Amino acid sequence: QVQLVESGGGLVQAGGSLRLSCLVSGRTFSSLDLGWFRQAPGKEREFVAAIQWSGSSTIYADSVKGRFTISRDSAKNTVSLQMNSLRPEDTAVYYCAGRNGYMVITPRDYTWWGQGTQVTVYS
Numbered sequence: 001q002v003q004l005v006e007s008g009g010g011l012v013q014a015g016g017s018l019r020l021s022c023l024v025s026g027r028t029f030s031s032l033d034l035g036w037f038r039q040a041p042g043k044e045r046e047f048v049a050a051i052q053w054s055g056s057s058t059i060y061a062d063s064v065k066g067r068f069t070i071s072r073d074s075a076k077n078t079v080s081l082q083m084n085s086l087r088p089e090d091t092a093v094y095y096c097a098g099r100n101g102y103m104v105i106t107p108r109d110y111t112w113w114g115q116g117t118q119v120t121v122y123s
Contacts, residue, residue, distance in 0.1 A: 002027045002112035004096045009117030012086055016121075020081040022096030022114055029072075030054075033103045034079040035110060036070060038092035038119075045095070047105040049081060057103060064090075086121045093118050 008020040024032065035050035049060045049070040058070050069082040079096060094117050097110035104110075 002032070002098050004098060004112055004114035006094065006096050006114045006117040009094060009119045011120045011122065014086060014088055014121055014123045016086050017082070017084045018086065018119060020083065020094055020096075020117060020119070022079045024077045024079065024096075024098060027098075029077045030074055031100060032098040033101065034070075034072060035097045035099075035103075035105070036079075036081045037095045037097060037107055037110075038090075039095070039116075040092040043092075045107045047107070048094070050103050050105060051079060052103045059103065059105065061105075083119070086119075088121045088123050091119060091121050 003026045005023045012018050033053050036048040037045050038048050039045040047061050051058045051070045055072050067085045072079045096114040098112045099110045
C-alpha cells in the first residue's frame with residue numbers, strides 16, 4: 001500500500017504563487033511515477049502534471065505549462081508542485097497520485113491517491 005498526504009493549499013490572489021507538497025509512504029518511493037490532478041466543482045478530475053520514477057521526465061497539461069513545475073525529492077519522499085502566475089481558473093481541489101509502470105496522464109490509471117488539498121485563486 002501507498003499513502004499520499006498533500007499539503008500547501010490555500011487562498012491566493014491571481015498572479016500569486018503556491019507550492020503544494022505530497023508526502024509518500026508505504027512503498028519504495030523511487031519506484032513510483034507520481035502525478036498531480038485537480039478537480040473543480042461540477043467538473044471531472046483533470047491531469048495537471050506528472051513525473052517519472054527517476055525524475056528524468058515530466059509532462060504537463062497545456063493549461064499549466066510554463067507556470068507550474070513538478071519535482072520530486074527522494075531524500076524526503078515528497079513530490080511537489082510549484083504553481084506560479086495563478087489564475088482564478090486554477091481554483092480546484094488538487095490531488096497527488098501514484099502508480100507503477102510508466103508515466104501516464106489519465107486518472108483511472110493511477111492506483112493510489114491522496115485526500116486532496118484546496119487551492120482557491122481570487123481576482
